[in-house]
Amino acid sequence: MADVKPRIKLDKKDVAKGGIIEVKTLVSHTMESGQRKDKDGKVIPRKILNKFTCDLNGKTIFSADIESAVSANPYFQFKIKPEETGTLTFTWIDDDGSKIQATEQIKVA
Numbered sequence: 815m816a817d818v819k820p821r822i823k824l825d826k827k828d829v830a831k832g833g834i835i836e837v838k839t840l841v842s843h844t845m846e847s848g849q850r851k852d853k854d855g856k857v858i859p860r861k862i863l864n865k866f867t868c869d870l871n872g873k874t875i876f877s878a879d880i881e882s883a884v885s886a887n888p889y890f891q892f893k894i895k896p897e898e899t900g901t902l903t904f905t906w907i908d909d910d911g912s913k914i915q916a917t918e919q920i921k922v923a
Contacts, residue, residue, distance in 0.1 A: 818842055820916040828921045840889045841906050841914055847882040865907040871900035896922050
C-alpha cells in the first residue's frame, strides 16, 4: 500500500493555545467487503481499512474503528484542540496489517 498517498487538509497549521483545527482526510482504498464475486463467480476476498488514528507527537487524539459498510475511499472530517506544537500522524490500518500513513506539522503558539 506504499503507493497510496492520503489527502490531508488542515484549515490552519498555526493555532493559538486552546484553539481548534478542522481536519479533513481522504484515502484511496477499494474497501472490498468480501461479499461480491468476480466475473468468474469467485468471491473477492475482504480487504478493508479497519482502523484510523490521528496522533499528535505519538499520543492518539482521534480514532475510529471502520467496518465493511464504509464506502470506498474513506473520508473523515473532525476537529482537534491541540495542546502542543508537533507532528500529526494519520494512520489507516488494513485487514492484512498493512498501514497507510501521512504526517502534517502544526504549531501552537
